Structures are given as structure tokens and as C-alpha cells.
Amino acid sequence: MTLNAAIARFATLFAIAYLLLGARQVWLQVVAGPAIAADRHNPRLALLARFRGAIVARDGTLLAVSTPKGRSYPLGASLAHAVGYASATYGTSGLEAAFDADLSPRLVANDPVRQFRSLFGRGETDADQRGATVVTTIDPRVQSALYQGLSAFPRAAGIALDPRTGEVLAIASVPSFDPATIDRSFSTLARDPRSPLLDRALDGLYPPGSTFKIFTAAAALDAGAVTPDSTFEDTGGYQIGSFVVHDDESEATGEQDLAGAFALSSNVDFAQIALKLGAHRWFEYAGRWGFGRPLEFTLPAAVDHLPTRESVTPSILAQLGFGQADLLVTPLRMALIGATIASGGNEPRPYLVRAVRWNDGRQTPDASAGSLATPIASETASEVRDLMVACVESGTGTPAALPGVTVAGKTGTATNPAGRSHAWFVAFAPADAPRVAVAVVVENVGYGATYAAPIARRVLAAGLGPT
Amino acid sequence: MAVALGIGGFALSLAPRNSVGPPWALVLLALGALGWVLSAPRDTRRDELLPALSVMLTGLGLAMLARLSGDLAHKQEAWIGISLTLVLLSRRLFDHFRQFAAFKYVWVLGSIVLFALIAIFGQEVNGAKLWIRIGSIQFEPVEIIKLFMVLFMAAYLAETADVIAAAKPWSVRANAKYLGPLFLGWGASMAILVFERDIGMATLLLVTFVAMLYVATRRVDLVLGGAAVFALAAWWAVKHYPYVVARFQVWQNPFADPLGRGYQALQALFSLAAGGLFGTGYGLGHPYYIPAVGTDYIYAAWSEEFGALGGLVLIGAFLVVVQRGLAIAQAQPDLYAKLLATGLAVTLGVQTFIIIGGVLGLLPLTGITLPFISYGGSSLVANFLLIALVWAIGSERAASS
Numbered sequence: 065m066t067l068n069a070a071i072a073r074f075a076t077l078f079a080i081a082y083l084l085l086g087a088r089q090v091w092l093q094v095v096a097g098p099a100i101a102a103d104r105h106n107p108r109l110a111l112l113a114r115f116r117g118a119i120v121a122r123d124g125t126l127l128a129v130s131t132p133k134g135r136s137y138p139l140g141a142s143l144a145h146a147v148g149y150a151s152a153t154y155g156t157s158g159l160e161a162a163f164d165a166d167l168s169p170r171l172v173a174n175d176p177v178r179q180f181r182s183l184f185g186r187g188e189t190d191a192d193q194r195g196a197t198v199v200t201t202i203d204p205r206v207q208s209a210l211y212q213g214l215s216a217f218p219r220a221a222g223i224a225l226d227p228r229t230g231e232v233l234a235i236a237s238v239p240s241f242d243p244a245t246i247d248r249s250f251s252t253l254a255r256d257p258r259s260p261l262l263d264r265a266l267d268g269l270y271p272p273g274s275t276f277k278i279f280t281a282a283a284a285l286d287a288g289a290v291t292p293d294s295t296f297e298d299t300g301g302y303q304i305g306s307f308v309v310h311d312d313e314s315e316a317t318g319e320q321d322l323a324g325a326f327a328l329s330s331n332v333d334f335a336q337i338a339l340k341l342g343a344h345r346w347f348e349y350a351g352r353w354g355f356g357r358p359l360e361f362t363l364p365a366a367v368d369h370l371p372t373r374e375s376v377t378p379s380i381l382a383q384l385g386f387g388q389a390d391l392l393v394t395p396l397r398m399a400l401i402g403a404t405i406a407s408g409g410n411e412p413r414p415y416l417v418r419a420v421r422w423n424d425g426r427q428t429p430d431a432s433a434g435s436l437a438t439p440i441a442s443e444t445a446s447e448v449r450d451l452m453v454a455c456v457e458s459g460t461g462t463p464a465a466l467p468g469v470t471v472a473g474k475t476g477t478a479t480n481p482a483g484r485s486h487a488w489f490v491a492f493a494p495a496d497a498p499r500v501a502v503a504v505v506v507e508n509v510g511y512g513a514t515y516a517a518p519i520a521r522r523v524l525a526a527g528l529g530p531t
Numbered sequence: 532m533a534v535a536l537g538i539g540g541f542a543l544s545l546a547p548r549n550s551v552g553p554p555w556a557l558v559l560l561a562l563g564a565l566g567w568v569l570s571a572p573r574d575t576r577r578d579e580l581l582p583a584l585s586v587m588l589t590g591l592g593l594a595m596l597a598r599l600s601g602d603l604a605h606k607q608e609a610w611i612g613i614s615l616t617l618v619l620l621s622r623r624l625f626d627h628f629r630q631f632a633a634f635k636y637v638w639v640l641g642s643i644v645l646f647a648l649i650a651i652f653g654q655e656v657n658g659a660k661l662w663i664r665i666g667s668i669q670f671e672p673v674e675i676i677k678l679f680m681v682l683f684m685a686a687y688l689a690e691t692a693d694v695i696a697a698a699k700p701w702s703v704r705a706n707a708k709y710l711g712p713l714f715l716g717w718g719a720s721m722a723i724l725v726f727e728r729d730i731g732m733a734t735l736l737l738v739t740f741v742a743m744l745y746v747a748t749r750r751v752d753l754v755l756g757g758a759a760v761f762a763l764a765a766w767w768a769v770k771h772y773p774y775v776v777a778r779f780q781v782w783q784n785p786f787a788d789p790l791g792r793g794y795q796a797l798q799a800l801f802s803l804a805a806g807g808l809f810g811t812g813y814g815l816g817h818p819y820y821i822p823a824v825g826t827d828y829i830y831a832a833w834s835e836e837f838g839a840l841g842g843l844v845l846i847g848a849f850l851v852v853v854q855r856g857l858a859i860a861q862a863q864p865d866l867y868a869k870l871l872a873t874g875l876a877v878t879l880g881v882q883t884f885i886i887i888g889g890v891l892g893l894l895p896l897t898g899i900t901l902p903f904i905s906y907g908g909s910s911l912v913a914n915f916l917l918i919a920l921v922w923a924i925g926s927e928r929a930a931s932s
Binding site: 085088096106180 | 742745746747749786789790797798800801803804805806807808809810811817820834838839842843847849850853854857860861866869873876877880884887888891892893
């Protein structure tokens with residue numbers, strides 16, 4: 065090889081190497097650019113914070129919106145946990161976290177066409193940079209009713225769904241906080257022993273108490289272990305080995321059919337129903353409903369805690385029949401149990417966000433009704449619905465009754481190691497064509513009928529609207 | 532046209548208010564640059580592209596600096612003035628570049644003295660010992676050493692290339708006799724690595740060294756040997772210098788430690804991402820989030836505001852300069868001139884590749900300057916002299932033909 069040929073080799077080598085540089089440059093700035101720019105460590109995002117997209121309710125009511133003065137949350141503490149906060153210091157939570165990429169302002173540079181037009185001062189407006197709008201399924205009236213009801217107590221949570229679609233109409237957790245002032249209050253909130261930052265509706269795990277009799281009844285009826293005409297004898301106590309099941313305050317309900325046992329919430333009767341069902345079928349139905357598995361939802365939710373199969377002795381199974389023993393569930397789970405009965409045995413897929421809309425007119429297709437499972441037959445669902453209607457008409461659930469509407473519901477008074485019982489209520493209405501399903505829990509106050517049912521009643525009334 | 536762009540660059544640097552001092556200084560620099568580009572004697576057919584592109588790159592670099600820091604731009608202007616004065620003064624001298632071959636051991640001695648100065652008076656910055664401070668002036672001797680090494684190598688190889696080329700690779704005696712002094716080159720690279728901890732410059736010297744050796748002898752075993760030395764040295768550096776390990780890890784994943792080690796690299800990525808295809812526009816980006824944006828990362832700042840297209844313009848300009856230098860080398864009648872032009876062109880080309888590749892994350896970042904663009908007096912002076920010398924080699928050929 066001649067000397068000049070060797071030099072020519074270097075010329076070629078440089079041409080290739082620099083071509084590589086050019087390719088890398090275009091790839092980095094044009095192709096990979098958008099993903100890099102969206103990283104939360106990018107300080108340019110803070111400069112664009114006022115262009116962060118809005119979160120709105122189903123009717124367009126603003127739930128979170130950015131202004132030059134900062135991010136404001138018109139509903140404040142009412143919807144704080146689900147909407148979340150967006151702080152430069154403390155990061156994001158709730159929908160602000162789940163939809164951060166969509167809400168984040170868009171760098172014009174990451175769209176070559178827009179950028180080219182902006183070179184000539186065309187089409188470049190604030191709106192171009194504004195992040196997408198997240199349209200939720202929240203109904204502000206229902207939300208307001210739920211939060212007002214809950215906030216009369218120190219610690220409580222609730223969630224309301226449309227059982228036909230799975231849309232979350234309202235979701236609240238008390239105590240709450242003001243997301244607008246999170247930068248100043250975070251350290252105080254994080255240290256508060258009442259855990260105001262915890263979203264009890266999704267992450268609170270509670271013993272369900274007697275509201276779980278909905279499940280026990282549904283499973284036993286569906287499996288054929290009992291019929292609506294089965295009768296049960298409650299003498300105030302029921303011995304299983306060395307363990308004795310008692311009713312609250314040990315009142316004996318005497319001989320009752322299934323509706324009576326359900327309406328009067330007899331623990332003795334439901335212990336017997338659970339034993340008739342048997343551990344094997346109990347777990348089979350728990351599996352059908354998806355208990356103990358992560359719930360598919362817009363936001364992360366805690367997973368229910370179930371006992372292990374090996375640990376379920378007859379006395380444990382008897383207690384599971386009325387929602388005690390080694391069982392912990394979220395309010396979301398209980399609302400879904402109610403919604404499943406309401407929608408004829410179909411467990412709706414819950415969701416909180418209907419669509420994401422960008423300023424250029426693009427939007428994700430509207431979320432549509434989906435199904436998580438069909439754990440029970442529709443005949444079973446209507447039989448359980450009748451039990452729940454009777455409970456509100458003539459049983460423990462009467463405080464939830466609404467004039468002119470048939471309400472189906474079930475009380476729960478869950479004993480727990482933390483103090484007084486948790487008050488529960490799970491309901492839906494109207495019973496024959498349900499539009500709202502709700503679950504409410506009030507921590508450590510006492511009877512579900514006294515404390516939780518009135519809140520559920522209020523939520524149902526708001527959800528059904530002035531008729 | 533390139534000159535016009537360069538002068539445009541000088542003018543652009545007026546835009547950021549209070550950043551570059553009096554306009555007359557810029558006019559003076561523009562006139563100086565124009566004078567240099569047009570300083571060809573009438574009796575030769577000079578190729579003005581090399582100085583013109585250098586002036587263009589310098590002007591654009593100054594504009595970028597002016598937008599980043601008025602203080603740096605001010606100092607850079609002074610260095611541009613000094614560089615232009617030096618190339619104008621050295622024009623007559625460089626026309627006699629062939630006589631530089633006689634001083635080959637002077638270049639070695641000069642390099643050793645500069646090394647010694649760094650070892651004794653060097654200031655450590657960011658884990659690397661690169662600077663000598665005289666009063667308020669900081670000086671980076673390696674930039675000059677790289678020129679000295681090329682001058683020495685060209686002269687030495689011009690005399691011994693035939694013998695080295697003829698020597699069988701396995702003949703220890705034949706190789707040792709003539710290659711022996713060449714290990715000085717390797718030695719110098721390693722010295723930089725050990726005493727200055729400047730991986731970028733060590734790599735640059737080694738690559739230049741191997742490239743010249745290859746062109747002179749066309750012996751592939753020497754190239755492979757060079758590659759082996761490099762691999763060994765890199766492995767050793769990774770073992771012994773925690774900051775080298777850190778750089779390497781950052782290169783592999785800048786997102787791993789976003790607020791610590793990866794901070795600078797990540798900020799550069801964000802800067803690039805903000806630029807897109809067309810850039811944010813001059814003065815409209817936010818490149819100042821990047822630490823050391825004026826020196827190591829000025830290319831990221833440029834790319835943020837002038838986009839991927841602006842970056843391609845710079846890459847293209849550098850490639851043209853390097854190709855022109857190699858073409859000049861090919862056109863030379865004698866081995867010495869060929870080697871000298873090749874060495875200078877390769878030095879410039881590799882330095883540019885290392886730093887742009889580092890900024891773009893193609894290579895681990897090493898702190899060397901982007902010729903003509905980065906802030907830095909020694910870099911500016913050395914690269915202006917480099918271009919002046921290549922230009923002189925090219926025009927000498929034209930004069931003699």
C-alpha cells in the first residue's frame with residue numbers, strides 16, 4: 065500500500081466517524097429527545113410548570129389547574145388523595161403522579177414541525193406547551209356529599225362507583241390535606257400520627273365485618289349451599305370446638321330465614337352458612353372475585369389480605385362468614401362487591417380517568433365499561449340484592465333508606481384491635497336499576513348503622529340527583 | 532462565505548448585552564481574521580478554506596460564549612487577538628516549516644520541560660492536573676505539547692520510516708533500535724495519564740502517534756500494539772482512578788445517579804433534548820444548567836440553541852477542515868511534509884471527535900476542549916497555530932509547483 069492510500073484510509077475513517085457523530089446527534093435530539101426531556105430531573109420542566117395540564121371532573125369542573133402563581137386545587141382537601149399533589153420538592157402523588165407524563169408541559173423543540181413553524185413565529189402559543197387535560201369520572205356533587213359526610217369524623221374513607229360502567233364518582237379519605245400548600249405542610253403531614261397522606265379509600269386495609277356477609281351469602285347461594293328459604297337458628301351463641309361465636313351484644317335472633325339472618329345481621333347464622341359453604345368453596349369464590357390479587361385500577365391500590373388455606377380452621381371459617389378473623393380489605397374492594405351485586409353478578413372494572421385530551425385536539429378514546437370477572441350468576445345477584453333491600457327496609461340498614469327510592473345495603477361493625485369498632489356501610493340504589501354503588505368506613509366509632517349508613521345515604525341521594 | 536459567517540459570529544456576540552465589551556474590539560478581531568485569511572502572497576495559489584473555516588468556528592464559538600458568560604467571552608476575545616497576532620507573525624516562519632525537522636529534539640525537550648512544569652506547578656481541577664497558573668492567566672501546556680509531539684514524530688519518522696517498515700515484526704533488535712525513541716511517544720501519553728490524569732489528552736496523543744506511525748510504515752502490527760497499549764492503559768486507569776470509574780459508569784447510564792455523578796452528563800442530555808432539530812434559537816435555551824458549559828460542554832449549549840442542524844453544521848465544518856488537511860498531506864512530495872500534515876489533521880480530527888462524542892454520549896466524556904469553540908486560551912492558540920502550519924504546508928506546495 066502506498067503512503068497516500070494509508071492517508072486516504074484515515075480520510076475515510078474520519079468521514080465514517082463524523083457521520084456517526086451526526087447520526088448520534090440527530091438520534092439524541094430528535095428521536096430520543098422527547099423521552100429525555102420528560103425526565104423529572106430536567107430543570108427545564110420547572111420553568112414550564114405553569115403550563116402543566118389540568119385535571120377536571122366529568123362535568124368539566126377544575127380539580128387541578130396551573131396558573132402563573134402555582135398549581136391550584138379548587139376542591140382542596142375533598143379530593144386531595146386521588147388528585148394528588150405536584151411539588152418540585154416532594155414529587156407527585158395520585159393522578160398527578162399516574163398521569164405525570166401527559167400533564168407535563170411539552171417542549172416545543174420535541175416536535176420538529178411545530179418547532180419549524182415557531183421559527184417563523186407561527187402557531188407558537190402558550191397552549192402549544194400546555195400539558196394534556198386529564199378528564200376524570202368524578203362527579204363533584206357526589207364527591208362533596210361523600211367528603212362532607214366523612215369529615216364529621218376523625219378518620220374515615222369512602223368510594224362511590226357507577227356499577228354499570230365502573231366509573232368512580234367520588235373517592236375521599238379523612239383526614240385530608242390541602243395539596244396546594246404541600247410544599248409548606250409536607251413535613252408536618254408526614255409526621256402526623258393520623259396519617260393524613262394515606263389514601264384510606266385505596267390503601268386502607270380494614271376488617272370488613274358484617275358487610276362481608278354480602279360475599280358469604282352470594283357464595284353460599286351461588287354454590288347451592290343455602291337457598292333463600294333455608295332457615296337458621298340463632299340462640300345468641302354458637303360453639304365450634306372451643307370457640308364460641310357471639311352476635312353483637314349477644315342478642316338472639318331466633319329462627320330466621322336467610323333474609324332475616326341477613327337483615328338482622330346474625331353472626332351465628334352466617335358462621336353456620338360459612339361452615340356449610342366450606343373452606344374449599346370459600347377460597348374458590350374469593351378467587352373468582354379476585355380477592356387477594358392486585359386490583360386493576362387507575363391508581364395503585366392495596367391488595368386485600370386473606371388468610372392462608374392451611375390456617376383456615378372451622379372456627380376461622382365461621383368468623384370469615386361475618387368478615388372477621390384474618391381478613392383485611394380496602395373500601396374500594398367493598399364498593400366493588402356492592403357494585404357486582406348491583407350489576408347482576410358482573411364485577412365492573414373500576415376507573416377514575418375517562419380520557420386524556422391534548423390541546424391539538426387529539427385525545428385518548430373514552431374509557432369504556434369493562435369487566436373484571438363474573439363471580440356469580442345473575443340469579444344469585446338478584447337474590448342477594450333482595451337480601452340487601454330487605455336489610456334497608458326492615459333490618460339494620462334502615463338509616464340508609466331514601467324516600468321514593470329502593471336502596472339495597474348492608475351494615476358492618478368490624479371489631480378490631482385499635483379500639484372501638486369500624487363502622488361500615490355498603491349500598492347501591494335504585495335497587496332495580498342501580499346507578500350508584502357506595503362503600504363507606506368510619507374508623508373506631510361504633511355501629512355501621514349509626515355512623516356509616518347516613519353517609520352512604522347522603523352519597524346515594526347526591527348520586528341519584530334531584531328526581 | 533465562511534469568513535462572512537465568522538464575522539457574523541463576531542457580530543452575533545454583540546447581541547447579549549454587556550457581555551463582550553466595546554464593539555471596536557470585535558471589529559478589530561474581525562479585521563485581524565480577515566487579514567489572516569487574505570494574507571496569502573500574490574505569487575501562490577493559497578486555499579483560503581482552512582483559515583476561513585477556523586475563523587468561522589471561532590466566531591460562532593465566541594457568540595456562544597458571549598451568551599453564556601460575558602466574563603468568559605471577554606477573556607476569549609483577548610485570546611483570539613493573541614492567536615491572530617501569533618499566526619500573522621508566524622506566517623513567514625511557517626513558510627520554512629521544512630527546517631523544523633532539524634529541531635526534532637528541541638520539541639521533545641520542550642515537551643519534557645512543559646511536563647515538568649505541570650508536575651511541579653500544576654493545579655488540580657476536577658481530579659486532573661492540567662493547569663499552570665501565572666498570575667491571573669491559566670495555561671494548559673498539553674495543548675502545546677500535542678503540537679510538539681507531532682513535530683517531533685514527523686521529523687523522526689521521516690528519517691527512520693523505511694527501516695522500521697522493513698523490519699520484521701518479530702525482529703526484536705531491528706525494532707528496538709528504531710522504534711525505541713518512539714516509545715517516548717507512548718511514554719508521553721502515559722505520563723499525561725499518570726501525572727495529569729487527563730484521559731482525553733492521553734488518548735488523543737496515543738491515537739495521533741499510532742496514526743502517524745501507521746502512515747509512515749503501514750505496519751498493522753504497530754497499530755494493534757497501540758490499541759493494546761491503549762486498552763491496557765484504560766484498564767489500568769479504571770482500576771486505579773475512582774474518577775475514571777465514575778466517568779465510565781456515568782457514560783453507561785447517566786440516569787443512575789441523577790443528582791450526583793450523573794448530574795453533568797444528564798444536564799447535557801436535557802440541554803440537547805431541549806434543542807430538537809432546529810434549536811431553541813440563540814439566547815432562548817437554558818444551557819447554563821450544565822456545569823462547565825463554557826469548556827467541556829459548549830457543544831451541548833450550541834446544540835440546544837441551534838439544534839441538531841446547527842450541530843451538523845459544526846461537525847461538517849470540522850470534517851471539511853480535517854479532510855482538507857489530509858488532502859494537503861497527500862499532495863506533498865516528501866515524507867516529512869506528508870507526515871506533518873497528517874499528524875496535525877489527525878490531532879484536530881480526533882480531538883474534535885473525542886469531545887463531541889463525549890458530549891453526545893457516544894464515548895465516555897473526557898475533559899478536552901472543542902477546538903476553536905470552547906473557552907480556553909491555550910487551546911485557541913494551539914489550534915490556530917496548527918491550522919496556520921497545515922495551511923503553510925499546503926501553500927508551499929502550490930508555490931513550488
